[in-house]
Amino acid sequence: MIIGEKIVKEFGNPPQRILHDIDLEIKDGEFVSISGRSGSGKSTLLYIISTLDYASSGTVKIDGRDMNKMSVEEIHCFRNENIGFIFQFHYLLPELTSLENILLPPRNIGLMDEYKKRAYELLDILNISHIAEKLPGEISGGEQQRVAIARALIMDPKYIFADEPTGNLDSSNGNTVMNILKETNQQKGTTIALVTHDPGFAAMASREIFLVDGRVSDTYN
Amino acid sequence: MLFLSFKQLFSKKKQTFLILFGISLGTMLFITISGIQLGLREYITKSLLNNTAHILISGRENTIERDQVYNWFFPHKNIAWITSPFGKRRESKLENYAGWAERLSSDPEVYDFSPRLSIQTIIRKGEITLSIALTGTLANRQVRVTSIEEYMSSGKFISLMSGGNKIVLGRKAAEDLGVRVGQYIDVLNSNGEIIPFKITGLVSFGDDRMDGAIAFAHLADVQKLNHTPGRVSQIAVALFDLDSAERVAKQWSLFSKDKVEDWKSANPMFMEMIKMQDIVRYFITFSILVVAAFGVYNVLSIMINQKRKEIAILRSIGYAPNRILELIMYQGLFLGGSGGTLGLFLGFIICRLVGSINLGFEIGGSNHLLVSYDPTIYMIAFGSAMFASIIASFLPAISASKMTPIDIIRGS
Numbered sequence: 001m002i003i004g005e006k007i008v009k010e011f012g013n014p015p016q017r018i019l020h021d022i023d024l025e026i027k028d029g030e031f032v033s034i035s036g037r038s039g040s041g042k043s044t045l046l047y048i049i050s051t052l053d054y055a056s057s058g059t060v061k062i063d064g065r066d067m068n069k070m071s072v073e074e075i076h077c078f079r080n081e082n083i084g085f086i087f088q089f090h091y092l093l094p095e096l097t098s099l100e101n102i103l104l105p106p107r108n109i110g111l112m113d114e115y116k117k118r119a120y121e122l123l124d125i126l127n128i129s130h131i132a133e134k135l136p137g138e139i140s141g142g143e144q145q146r147v148a149i150a151r152a153l154i155m156d157p158k159y160i161f162a163d164e165p166t167g168n169l170d171s172s173n174g175n176t177v178m179n180i181l182k183e184t185n186q187q188k189g190t191t192i193a194l195v196t197h198d199p200g201f202a203a204m205a206s207r208e209i210f211l212v213d214g215r216v217s218d219t220y221n
Numbered sequence: 222m223l224f225l226s227f228k229q230l231f232s233k234k235k236q237t238f239l240i241l242f243g244i245s246l247g248t249m250l251f252i253t254i255s256g257i258q259l260g261l262r263e264y265i266t267k268s269l270l271n272n273t274a275h276i277l278i279s280g281r282e283n284t285i286e287r288d289q290v291y292n293w294f295f296p297h298k299n300i301a302w303i304t305s306p307f308g309k310r311r312e313s314k315l316e317n318y319a320g321w322a323e324r325l326s327s328d329p330e331v332y333d334f335s336p337r338l339s340i341q342t343i344i345r346k347g348e349i350t351l352s353i354a355l356t357g358t359l360a361n362r363q364v365r366v367t368s369i370e371e372y373m374s375s376g377k378f379i380s381l382m383s384g385g386n387k388i389v390l391g392r393k394a395a396e397d398l399g400v401r402v403g404q405y406i407d408v409l410n411s412n413g414e415i416i417p418f419k420i421t422g423l424v425s426f427g428d429d430r431m432d433g434a435i436a437f438a439h440l441a442d443v444q445k446l447n448h449t450p451g452r453v454s455q456i457a458v459a460l461f462d463l464d465s466a467e468r469v470a471k472q473w474s475l476f477s478k479d480k481v482e483d484w485k486s487a488n489p490m491f492m493e494m495i496k497m498q499d500i501v502r503y504f505i506t507f508s509i510l511v512v513a514a515f516g517v518y519n520v521l522s523i524m525i526n527q528k529r530k531e532i533a534i535l536r537s538i539g540y541a542p543n544r545i546l547e548l549i550m551y552q553g554l555f556l557g558g559s560g561g562t563l564g565l566f567l568g569f570i571i572c573r574l575v576g577s578i579n580l581g582f583e584i585g586g587s588n589h590l591l592v593s594y595d596p597t598i599y600m601i602a603f604g605s606a607m608f609a610s611i612i613a614s615f616l617p618a619i620s621a622s623k624m625t626p627i628d629i630i631r632g633s
Contacts, residue, residue: 043631047627047630047631052537052626052627052630053627072541072542073541073543076536076539076540076541076542077539077541078539079537079538079539080538080539080540081539083539085534085537085538087534087630089530091530091531091533091534092534093225093228093531093534093535094232094531095225095228095229095231095232096225096228104535104538105538105539107224108538108539108540108544109539151538163630
């Protein structure tokens with residue numbers, strides 16, 4: 001459960017307000033999409049509710065814990081176990097094979113061997129078993145993004161935050177990614193927050209949040 | 222993190238090996254320069270110690286002092302000299318050899334000591350005469366106090382142990398006289414008496430001027446020759462620890478009128494040379510390591526800039542800042558450690574090569590350069606390679622760990 005209260009985000013000097021007093025609640029097991037035009041602050045909001053960024057004022061509580069009051073170590077530990085990120089770019093480490101990239105989160109806490117089986121399962125589910133030992137430079141864009149998704153899913157996180165995960169993909173690969181997210185939400189009960197500017201993909205979520213000029217709105221415009 | 226560090230390092234093989242090479246070059250140079258310098262120094266020290274020993278105790282010079290003469294002969298009078306008193310009262314000698322012998326035998330820091338009486342004499346074979354410094358010693362102690370036995374070119378120094386007018390000549394002196402081991406030569410004392418000595422050995426220190434003007438005999442024989450029974454002009458002392466000589470000499474000089482001189486103060490030129498050498502050696506090493514450190518710093522800084530995105534994603538996966546610090550530091554440590562190790566091997570090999578070059582002239586009993594393999598050289602070399610790379614990787618590592626994922630993701 002993520003509760004955001006009066007989230008304000010300001011950038012620059014003099015401060016320019018990107019987000020205005022946003023109240024937001026995401027329940028466990030929900031699939032929420034956040035959409036809006038570019039510059040509406042949707043990505044900023046996502047990063048604030050996902051521990052990557054801090055609000056200028058206001059509070060974010062995840063599972064009852066106030067993000068502002070957690071130490072750096074605690075936040076990283078929490079991310080490691082509970083949060084999976086998918087970005088517009090795959091951000092795979094170019095020196096590591098697909099399998100090694102997927103196993104990065106468990107490697108951080110010394111549980112790599114325990115998660116190997118799960119990694120192969122994910123590769124199988126995502127239809128990319130054949131590229132397990134390949135480097136990111138040797139595979140296609142759609143495959144890269146699926147490896148990144150597998151990396152986000154490996155720890156069976158409670159939350160997945162996706163920032164334009166389809167932004168760099170053609171429509172068929174985009175659909176594949178969206179279906180994977182939806183299935184994960186339905187089968188595992190993973191809470192998913194998705195940022196997209198594509199109305200079609202936004203509509204696939206169980207709840208849609210629209211942002212217009214840093215405020216929650218009833219409609220896309 | 223080790224795994225990732227290596228993966229990242231080996232993805233840039235050329236850069237990595239260049240830096241490795243730079244560090245190992247610095248380490249290697251230090252080892253080679255130090256090996257040669259310290260080897261040469263050991264050789265010089267050894268030959269110096271042959272003449273002076275760790276500590277040399279000798280009689281004070283007894284010059285006539287004007288004040289003493291006034292006070293003794295003309296107390297409270299004003300005297301004008303036509304020729305003022307000047308000169309020595311007597312030959313310098315140890316006041317109390319027995320006392321010294323007792324003290325030295327009971328001192329736990331003393332390895333052994335050897336009393337000496339050195340006199341100037343003339344040796345003669347047929348028509349040819351030669352002026353030499355003849356040193357009377359106790360051979361069994363002399364060989365313990367100095368390494369003179371190693372410098373014997375024929376015969377044994379220990380043959381002087383039994384006395385009975387035997388002499389060990391400098392090789393050049395023997396050449397000049399045209400004599401060999403087993404032959405007899407005449408030794409003239411200051412009274413003009415001629416006493417025959419049998420040559421039982423030749424010694425060569427590698428310096429012709431010295432080898433042409435020295436000879437050794439039994440202490441009692443020299444005392445008899447000089448008509449000074451029981452006289453000792455010097456005591457050569459060997460300590461267990463060469464480097465404590467300065468301190469011990471200072472201590473002893475407090476309770477004796479005699480002159481107590483350690484080998485360092487007896488050879489101020491040599492000590493200055495050593496200091497200069499050390500400064501040059503450390504300066505060269507320092508400059509090379511600074512260059513290597515800049516290399517490490519550069520490689521890591523560039524790498525961090527290229528890897529901003531990867532660092533961001535690692536952070537978002539849950540790798541805390543300290544883990545990122547580790548990631549970079551491991552790479553620096555690896556560069557320093559393996560570059561240093563490689564340098565140790567290269568340095569050792571070069572030292573062996575240099576040591577095997579035939580110089581074509583004799584130095585210290587062989588015709589090869591003496592190279593030191595003192596383990597402390599290797600420890601200092603490796604230590605400074607590590608130190609330089611730790612310092613050089615720490616700054617980039619800190620800046621990498623301070624990057625926040627959001628700035629990088631937003632920026633791209």
